[in-house]
Amino acid sequence: DVKVTQSSRYLVKRTGEKVFLECVQDMDHENMFWYRQDPGLGLRLIYFSYDVKMKEKGDIPEGYSVSREKKERFSLILESASTNQTSMYLCASSLVNPDTQYFGPGTRLTVL
Amino acid sequence: AQRVTQPEKLLSVFKGAPVELKCNYSYSGSPELFWYVQYSRQRLQLLLRHISRESIKGFTADLNKGETSFHLKKPFAQEEDSAMYYCALKVGSARQLTFGSGTQLTVLP
Numbered sequence: 001d002v003k004v005t006q007s008s009r010y011l012v013k014r015t016g017e018k019v020f021l022e023c024v025q026d027m028d029h030e031n032m033f034w035y036r037q038d039p040g041l042g043l044r045l046i047y048f049s050y051d052v053k054m055k056e057k058g059d060i061p062e063g064y065s066v067s068r069e070k071k072e073r074f075s076l077i078l079e080s081a082s083t084n085q086t087s088m089y090l091c092a093s094s095l096v097n098p099d100t101q102y103f104g105p106g107t108r109l110t111v112l
Numbered sequence: 113a114q115r116v117t118q119p120e121k122l123l124s125v126f127k128g129a130p131v132e133l134k135c136n137y138s139y140s141g142s143p144e145l146f147w148y149v150q151y152s153r154q155r156l157q158l159l160l161r162h163i164s165r166e167s168i169k170g171f172t173a174d175l176n177k178g179e180t181s182f183h184l185k186k187p188f189a190q191e192e193d194s195a196m197y198y199c200a201l202k203v204g205s206a207r208q209l210t211f212g213s214g215t216q217l218t219v220l221p
Contacts, residue, residue, distance in 0.1 A: 004155075031207055040121060042213035043156075043198055050207050058208065090156065098207050099146065103156040 003027070004104040006091050012110045019078040021107050023091030030096050032074035034058075034066060037088040037106070049074055050096075081111045114139040116201050116212035124218045125189050133184040133215045135173075135199030144202040145175055145182040146209065151195045159184075159197070169193070189219045 007022035023032065033048040035058075045058030047066040055066050063085060067075045074093075078085055088108050092101040115138040125131045137143060144163060150156040160168045162175040162182060173184045182199060196216050200209040 033208065035211075040213060042118070043211035045208055045210075048208050056207075059210075092156075096207070098202065098209055099144065099161060100158050101148075101209065105155055 004091060004093055004102050006089075006104040006107050008107050009105060010108050010110075012112065013078075013081050014112050015082060017081050017111075019081050019109065019111075021076040021078075021089055021091075021109070023074045023076070023093075023104055024072055025074075025093040025102070026072065027093065027102070028071065029093035029102075030071075031094045031098055031101075032068065033092040033094075033098075033101065034064075034074065034076045035090045035092065036060065037090055043090070046076065081109075083111050085109065086111045114143075114201055114203050114210050116199050116210055118197075118199055118212035118215050120215045121213070122216050122218070124220055126220050127191055128188050131186050131189040131193070131217065131219070133197050133199075133217060135182045135184065135212060137180050137182065137199075137201050139180075139201060139203050141203060143175075145173070146200040146202070147171070147173055147182075147184050148198045148200055148211070149195050150198070151192075156198070189217075191219045191221060193217060194219045 004025045034046040049055045049068040065077045091104040094101045117136045146161045147159040149159040199212040
């Protein structure tokens with residue numbers, strides 16, 4: 001079974017703080033993804049990575065950065081958290097073909 | 113740019129009734145379409161893909177290129193079908209999917 005784990009289920013941060021969300025997968029997948037899930041807006045891609053040290057912007061990269069130093073780990077960084085970044089963050093991984101993505105449990109981030 | 117539209121945010125049906133979750137896409141080439149599902153307190157997961165032409169948990173979806181649609185259908189809804197459903201699109205050799213805004217399906221007893 002593919003396992004995608006995220007470092008926290010719930011996180012509360014203050015405006016201006018630097019926030020790290022970590023995602024680890026154990027199936028040697030090439031692709032990893034970070035999404036935001038918001039009611040009415042669905043799933044929006046923030047960034048994805050198809051290889052170590054490689055990254056590509058998704059639909060809403062502003063205010064975020066990512067890091068992939070090892071194949072199994074993909075980090076999402078909020079350099080200076082803002083209240084409009086309060087959301088559910090989902091990490092996913094897949095083989096080269098992105099058809100079947102395996103999702104983590106999500107991190108619900110609240111920025112006060 | 114490609115786009116996926118799910119016009120219904122919420123959909124309620126009674127148990128045993130037919131259900132159809134609508135999905136329309138905008139893309140001029142040959143798309144690949146998928147349905148993902150998230151049950152309460154569970155992870156988002158792939159339900160089915162158009163290329164497989166399979167029925168999963170009684171659900172089917174047919175790609176209609178003329179209408180640019182990929183509606184998800186089930187003839188007799190069950191309470192356990194209550195979930196959030198997302199339609200997703202892959203274009204060409206892209207390494208990512210484009211998801212719609214989702215439809216929350218509630219099957220009433």
